[in-house]
Amino acid sequence: MMNQPEHYSPSSVDAEEDRILRTWTPLMLRTILIVSTIVLIAGIVATILHSPGFFIDRFHAVQKSQLHDAEGFSTLLRGSFAGDPHAIMTIGLYILTLVPLVRVAFTFVLFLKDRDYVYVAATAYVLSGLLLGMALGRIG
């Protein structure tokens, strides 16, 4: 790794925004990663504790392309609190997908603050693309 001066800006975002970006983004990314890891591990532990044949039965069903139907967030949350391993793991996976959403949302705010409207529009397009992904999955 090259030696870097302490304050250098890689692109044209100004110094204050650059500082905010570099301080908060890694913190947010780490927090989401840690939370999702904990939830995923909890889901795997719940799978092991559920019943001896549960994991194998589910895995063989997946091999035959027999997947769960798509479920809404409220169903998944209810299932998680009831200790359903599939619901807990799916919630953990959704939390993981917050990483790109949060990063793009944060970038959107930065460009908005900078009143750089070409980039505000581009970021809004990317953000809406991510949200459209969920809608597209539900209808497709």
Next chain:
Amino acid sequence: MVTVLGGLLILAVLAGFVGALSGLGGGVFIVPGLVILAHVPMQVAVGASLISVVATSAGASVAFVRDGWTNLRVAIILECATVTGALTGAYLAGVISQPVLELLFALVMLQSAYFSISKHGDEMLPKSDPLCERLRMGGEIPGDDGRMTTYGVRNLPGGAVLMVLAGIMSGLLGVGAGAVKVVAMDTLMKIPLKVSSATSNFMIGVTAGAGALVFLSRGDVAAVVAAPVALGVTGGALIGSRVLPHANVNSLRKLFAAILVLIAVEMGWRALAGI
């Protein structure tokens, strides 16, 4: 149960480890691993892989963002193209047959193998072309003497076309398509290699995120596969990034390229037998 769960975890850790060492990411290794060794349908492997690509990209980007190598302006403009491609690819993955997907994946593996052994230029332009200048896409990086050097960006339309392709590959086949993204930025747009790699890493997470959300909300992500795979690939990538500074990268890349070609032949053979 312990054997299958342990097997999935070991497979995922290995894919993440090799993905980090080769610089190609875990997706290109975990998808064939799941299809060939775990006998999981291609769509399920792609869904699980997309989730793990999001996780590894987030882990690696912590350091990139902190050190400031990512060019956000370039990333966001090009991401418009990759997200459009990723949504198209993820939608198509639901309608394209398994053998065709496997054949396409074999071709992507061959491209990745070529990328890992080909040389990448690190030519820097002092000024951007008019379009990139108007969009203020250029930036600064420290030169060999530690002084800041300005770099320019060019050929945004060419880069954007390749990015649509990278997005389709990501959404359709569950790979980060970093190999295509870095080629677009480094070779076509003349962005310095380290900035291209960091910016590509940011973009990989967002592109894979768009695809992953389509798969998740469609119910095509099997949690019993995706959860251990996401944890394993992330863990493997973490170990790989620690080993990387001490490894003989050039010899390893040749080895991994040979392995990729072998797996591509196996995937291609399976696909042709199934068509």
